Amino acid sequence: MKEEYTPRKTFFSLPQEKQAKLTEVAIEEFAQAGYHKASINRIVERLGIAKGSIYQYFHNKEHLFLYIFSYGIKLAKQVLKPIETAEGDFFEKLKASLKAGIRFIKEHPAIYHIYLKILFEDRVPGRQHLIKAIRFYSREYLLPLLEEAQKKGEIRKDIDLEMAAFMLDAMMERLLQAYVLPYLDAVGIYQADEKRLDEIISSWLSLVKKGLADACKGRAN
Numbered sequence: 001m002k003e004e005y006t007p008r009k010t011f012f013s014l015p016q017e018k019q020a021k022l023t024e025v026a027i028e029e030f031a032q033a034g035y036h037k038a039s040i041n042r043i044v045e046r047l048g049i050a051k052g053s054i055y056q057y058f059h060n061k062e063h064l065f066l067y068i069f070s071y072g073i074k075l076a077k078q079v080l081k082p083i084e085t086a087e088g089d090f091f092e093k094l095k096a097s098l099k100a101g102i103r104f105i106k107e108h109p110a111i112y113h114i115y116l117k118i119l120f121e122d123r124v125p126g127r128q129h130l131i132k133a134i135r136f137y138s139r140e141y142l143l144p145l146l147e148e149a150q151k152k153g154e155i156r157k158d159i160d161l162e163m164a165a166f167m168l169d170a171m172m173e174r175l176l177q178a179y180v181l182p183y184l185d186a187v188g189i190y191q192a193d194e195k196r197l198d199e200i201i202s203s204w205l206s207l208v209k210k211g212l213a214d215a216c217k218g219r220a221n
Helices: 009-013 016-035 040-047 061-084 090-107 108-120 125-149 160-180 194-220
Strands: none
Touching: 009 016, 009 061, 016 040, 016 061, 016 108, 016 194, 040 061, 061 090, 061 108, 061 125, 061 160, 090 108, 090 125, 090 194, 125 160, 160 194
16 A cells, blocks of 8 residues: 555656656646546647657556656655654644645645545546555554554543544545535535634534543543
């Protein structure tokens, strides 16, 4: 599940600006058209290169798509990595993680739309594997935070951490989707401003705390 999809070696011989431009154009094409309708012809036309040139860097459209997927995962990891070692308790890190997710969507909307197309379109190569890879990474991110919190006494000792990671992932995923997709929004989070986002996240964290921590305090009292 930790595999990365890399271009051919010739791709890395390109100047950095050309690598970045090719990646940007491919992201926009897959975000707008989805995998099945995405066109290598449109990509090379925008880049101003011969169609054969792109096959020097990628075997085919699927290889290019998987590289873009891997690139998006790498960016997401970069956003979340500082939170793992940041100061603050588990619930502060959880809040920071959700806000980082929203910030990622704002900064990389096309990449997030590619992810949504993977989720909701069935004509994507290796779709189940890609979704599983994302969920695996989410588990690998949340579980150590939960384990650390349990050791510090921030959450209850009787919590099933695997189940907690699964449920937190599902809840955070739904909140992020509702921020982008109005038909999934039932709490007023769709394109909400910072003030409304803080209200929603605080309300959500209050419920999470009651399940993971407050019951433990109640028994102690």
